[in-house]
Amino acid sequence: MKKPDHRLLPVAAAAVTVVLWASAFVSIRSAGGSYSPGALALGRLLSGSLVLGLLCLVRREGLPPRSAWRGIAISGLLWFGFYSVVLNWGEQQVDAGTAALVVNIGPILIALLGARLLGDPMPPRLLAGMAVSFAGAVTVGLSMSGEGGSSVLGVVLCLLAAVAYAGGVVAQKPALGRASALQVTTFGCLIGAVLCLPFTGQLVGEAADAPLTATLNMLYLGVFPLALAFTTWAYALARTTASRMGATTYAVPALVVLMSWLALGEVPGVLTLAGGVLCLAGVAVSRSRARTSRVVAAAQETRAEEVRKPA
Template sequence: MNSSSSPARSRGLAFAAVVVTVVLWASAFVSIRSAGAAYSPGALALGRLLAGALTLGCLLLVRREGLPPRAAWPGIAVSGLLWFGAYMVVLNWGEREVDAGTAAMIVNIGPVLIVLLSARFLGESTPPRLLAGMAVSFAGAVAVGLSMSGEGRASVLGVVLCLLAAAAYAGGVVAQKPALRHASALQVTAFGCLTGTVACLPFLGTLVEEAARAPLPATLNMVYLGVFPTALAFTTWAYALARTPAGRMGATTYAVPALVVLMSWLALDEVPGALTLAGGALCLAGVAVSRSGGVRSRGDRSPGGRGGPRRVPEAPAAVREAEPRG
């Protein structure tokens, strides 16, 4: 009884963590729109990371978690530089050059890159259902991006920056996965955020200058970005990633455009058109398809790093086994 309920509980907790992550990351688009009007890309990234690092540091003290093991540091350092550092700065910059719809459409190349990089470096499989679900979701993301695009032209610089953001996001996810075999989700997130914060310190002077004249709502949105979409959502993401193949986790983020449409409708009174609604429905349908079936990572180990490669047993395995979500 206990052996069968533990994997089910693990799947349920991982799914709940994914839901929290996707909802908070979707809410970030609304906050970035507000804060980005008063803060430059680098200053906004640093302010967000400082708020996130402070929050995560307090959580580490409360939970009495120390430094991660040495084996986790390469993945933490790479994911911190790529995802917490480069991704946030480059995406903030890119969204100044292209509209939000175009940016979202381009950045959604990231999950495809995650699947390819995970297959190459993590030994994860790419089953037909995962690929089919990603194709459906990507079509939905394109539809949402086109429907939300403004009349302005998308600059070549903006497109290149969004492509770089997608590549940094994918590289960060794939680098983070091995670190979670040796350290907790909180440790990996906290020290990854700290790494990104240190990398963004050259923007400190700009942040101080802009904070002195920025309106209060913009600063509050920047703090919100650091506490919730960064500190909380990146931790719940890492928790789920430790128990789920990276390719499938990447595919799940295709739900973000659909939630952005809904949040814009509710919070900004932006009534979506038929194409936007259809694209959002495709995003969610693709996620459902990609989450179905039994995708496993051929080389995955337990988050603690002591177990051997995972198998696909008929009988319930140890709790250390990372179960697929859903």
Template sequence: MMTTARTSPPAPWHRRPDLLAAGAATVTVVLWASAFVSIRSAGEAYSPGALALGRLLSGVLTLGAIWLLRREGLPPRAAWRGIAISGLLWFGFYMVVLNWGEQQVDAGTAALVVNVGPILIALLGARLLGDALPPRLLTGMAVSFAGAVTVGLSMSGEGGSSLFGVVLCLLAAVAYAGGVVAQKPALAHASALQVTTFGCLVGAVLCLPFAGQLVHEAAGAPVSATLNMVYLGVFPTALAFTTWAYALARTTAGRMGATTYAVPALVVLMSWLALGEVPGLLTLAGGALCLAGVAVSRSRRRPAAVPDRAAPTAEPRREDAGRA
């Protein structure tokens, strides 16, 4: 009788860390998608640097309060290099340049160029962190990028575009990728809250030259714009960057970067619900491709089959028995 094989499903308690990481990544993606709607509103009253500083200050205050309540202390010395680099590139430079770039190009062009970021994350992660590039990840990223291109093309023409604006968005994508790859090693030494809190603080310090603009513009800005700026700091920054760091500590940079391809699809949906902007069929198709690619990139192979201990073993052949 031949040996039967069965797959042993992982115990629920073994899957809990994976489920928590997936939940944290989902929170991040949803809040980052909502940020695009808030940036559109706040950006009408605040300049790029002032908006970035106001957002980061709101984030620092929120994160600092939680950090003090949890009494986590200062990050270990080994984590500071990654915290400083991610704070400079991602929390500081990225937010200013992205705000600036989105004022120079239409939404479709910005979405298209910035979505080069996850591809750069995967390549830098493989080069600098030794992350693997499995075929499912590469396939999923290709599908998602095709979806991002589709969304971008469907939204193009809604505003002016310039070469300078494209360069700014490309710099934002590079800074985003560099910040993520720098943050990953820091999470091996410090908690997600520590890395996010002090990274946000570094970014806020970098943006302090815009303090004068922030004070001047806040005096004449409508309440709705200021509330959107505070929302950006509390939720898409303080909360979403912390849940991002929590999930990043439990997976590769490439897989986390691929997850953010769900953002364009959610932005389309939120703009439809919150702003009444009805998407076209091409936009919906692009959003569906983004989500399909994320699903492929996050999927894993089924566990290998293991012998069923309850099944009888195969009887030895005569010639084999004679050799025993």
């Protein structure tokens, strides 16, 4: 019987993350009409923290080691907390296309910060793939931009979200070498929830008047795109570079276009579809390895198997 290829598990985890993060854009559009940015962020973080906390108790994960807390705290403040609020706020000020375009600066910042602070390699295929994907994101953003839908405040907020996203990812990477993916995600989410506690009054007041569908979308955002997707992201990030994982998220705009088409009936134009194809093509290039690298990796795996065999 053929043994499962465990090298595919990080790829599968990254795929789950990308699909669920793409679905979040559809849910945010639904919930954002009834919840303000801070209230939506707090509700999402609280529901995510509850699910993650229960998982930690069931798995008896315990507290992360002291050496991991710095990265967890920074990622919790920047990515889970600050990013959630400013992105929700920014999407109320600009159209979806502009928001997607500005936020997609994030993977480029991750690559630059990862190379500078973590020593991540910057192979030509990664750089080429990111360039193709960014061109696709620009195409999608421009094709989806509405007239008069942008504001300077909205662009600045989305830019801040991109910076927070990049900083959170780079801070999270070292913590994953010292604590489990579930621990890093759970306590990062808790820190983000604490940061958003000043919005408690807004959340309580808006929940009383919000339709059930908006509240269910908020809960969905906490359980799936946050609790599940951030855990699978952390699992995959622990097994690859921050730069390569950041490039993977360029598949999100293409999936958002598809999901908006299926769930909201928003038929994409030819330019939008072309941009989505470019996004996916760039991700494929950035995730690929040169043939010589694959041969070397295969040879190393064969030698490792021979060493493990009994004499």
